[in-house]
Amino acid sequence: MTGVLNGDISGNTNRRRGSPSPDFTDDLTCKVMLLGDSGVGKTCFLLQFKDGAFLSGAFLATVGIDFRNKVISVDGENVKLQIWDTAGQERFRSVTHAYYRDAQALLLLYDITSKTSFQNIRAWLTEVEEYAHKDVVLMLLGNKNDVSGARVIRKEDGEALAKEYGIPFLETSAKTGMNVDLAFTAVAKELKQRSNQQKDPKFQIHTYIEKQQVKNSCCKYI
């Protein structure tokens, strides 16, 4: 929705290019990239997480790539998420490819009201395989789950596709905020765990997401 065309705006001038490892300064810094077709809701998803706000109204496609930072507390430690919002439009693809290599996590979004955006997920995963680091943390997100009347992709279809690729899956809504924090927290926990294996070696992103979803659905009825 917003957008600037940036060069290296990471601020991490001393990082080796191509390394997927999180940075170790005072806090852990992790680069997370949002991917998916134009209009699936990447910018709104980021703004909901960053500011707790939803921008409805006219849709303005992202130009190139944009980023926002947010520090969250994970198990008592600060994790700085540097979140890159990419343009979904095909014409910016060569710009965004250049950034894949530095990302430690990729959130791949489709729109549950758009069959094309779901069908294109396989193509996005091929790009991920080609341009991202092999150890990147990946998550599939079916966004716009608030628009139940216009749904064309069943939750089971999203789950099945994610299972086929062995990646975690969530349905989300950038409008209501449903599972937005959970997606980023799960990624931050996974990256933190990778940075310090001894502390919580048993952490499993799939299990964490499943447990949190059960917890959230139980809380609705309390």
Ligand SMILES: Nc1nc2c(ncn2[C@@H]2O[C@H](COP(=O)(O)OP(=O)(O)OP(=O)(O)O)[C@@H](O)[C@H]2O)c(=O)[nH]1
């Ligand atoms: N109902 C509903 N609408 C959403 C949601 N997320 C985004 N939208 C709407 O979908 C449209 C596209 O959202 P954006 O966030 O700009 O999409 P994008 O993926 O960033 O698009 P590009 O920048 O072109 O890649 C906007 O009109 C948003 O208001 C959601 O969760 N629910």
